[in-house]
Amino acid sequence: MNHLIFLLAIISLTILIVIWLKNHLHTSSQEKSELAIWLSQQANQQQMIQNAIQFSTLYQSINSQAISVQERKRLNRDDDVFIYGEIDFISFAKILALVSPKSGEIFYDLGSGAGKAVYAAAILYDFSKTVGVELLPGLHDVAQSLCDTFQKLFQSLFVKDRIVFINADILHVDLSIANVIFINATCFNYTLWQKILSKIANLKIGTRVIVVSKKVNHSAYQLISESFEWMSWGLSVVRVYQKIS
Ligand SMILES: C[S@@+](CC[C@H](N)C(=O)[O-])C[C@H]1O[C@@H](n2cnc3c(N)ncnc32)[C@H](O)[C@@H]1O
Numbered sequence: 001m002n003h004l005i006f007l008l009a010i011i012s013l014t015i016l017i018v019i020w021l022k023n024h025l026h027t028s029s030q031e032k033s034e035l036a037i038w039l040s041q042q043a044n045q046q047q048m049i050q051n052a053i054q055f056s057t058l059y060q061s062i063n064s065q066a067i068s069v070q071e072r073k074r075l076n077r078d079d080d081v082f083i084y085g086e087i088d089f090i091s092f093a094k095i096l097a098l099v100s101p102k103s104g105e106i107f108y109d110l111g112s113g114a115g116k117a118v119y120a121a122a123i124l125y126d127f128s129k130t131v132g133v134e135l136l137p138g139l140h141d142v143a144q145s146l147c148d149t150f151q152k153l154f155q156s157l158f159v160k161d162r163i164v165f166i167n168a169d170i171l172h173v174d175l176s177i178a179n180v181i182f183i184n185a186t187c188f189n190y191t192l193w194q195k196i197l198s199k200i201a202n203l204k205i206g207t208r209v210i211v212v213s214k215k216v217n218h219s220a221y222q223l224i225s226e227s228f229e230w231m232s233w234g235l236s237v238v239r240v241y242q243k244i245s
Contacts, residue, residue, distance in 0.1 A: 031228050031235055038094050051123050052089045054153045058146055064114035064139065071138035082136065083187040086116045091230035093124050096180075098225050098240045099208040101125040105179035108133065110170040110196070115143025117182050119150055122163050127180075131164045133173050140167035171195050178207055186213040186236060200243075207243045216241045
């Protein structure tokens with residue numbers, strides 16, 4: 001009898017664990033098909049695929065990861081905050097759609113690396129400015145050097161001074177004109193993240209902040225959406241916030 005109760009308890013526990021895992025774990029194939037469905041629902045999907053192909057041409061000879069490693073070695077900065085990873089074009093299109101960028105708005109990427117999110121934002125929406133802020137000079141230089149190739153590949157989208165790269169610390173840049181801010185913060189440590197939170201507390205009302213892997217726990221910000229999205233290293237949680245007061 002005792003054996004039967006024990007067996008039933010084990011079976012019930014296993015069923016509960018399976019149900020919990022099914023509800024709480026996002027499988028990569030599920031997310032991949034969600035991204036494919038999203039793309040198929042876009043009116044401009046052909047254009048988007050063409051842009052994604054051109055975008056991969058822009059970055060075909062760039063090994064951002066290696067440049068980051070080289071730069072950290074050169075500057076003797078092995079802090080985790082510099083660990084490299086970047087956006088995927090189509091996935092980033094899906095992410096940006098969450099904030100419905102309006103024509104003429106200004107986009108910032110804080111910690112812009114080789115500039116993928118900055119160029120992608122300029123391709124995908126009619127931002128009047130897309131700005132990348134990166135501390136490591138080697139990555140900043142690569143991002144900036146791609147401007148000529150971008151102009152050749154995306155002639156109709158190129159407007160002088162529309163794409164700007166700043167070689168600086170995120171904490172030292174004026175963000176008062178920003179409408180949409182992207183922060184791929186997966187490797188940012190507690191100290192850096194707290195400082196960024198204090199900084200974004202002063203942004204203008206209405207500013208949307210897209211954050212990878214971290215939370216904005218601040219009364220001035222409202223959570224708009226939370227989803228799992230693809231990054232170069234795999235799936236990450238992406239949260240969109242809006243400044244409400
Ligand atoms: C995960 S990468 C993201 C690159 C890019 N935003 C993307 O998603 O494709 C984060 C970047 O932040 C940069 N970074 C880290 N701390 C920084 C700081 N205090 N100021 C500026 N850039 C910083 C790193 O060097 C790295 O290039």
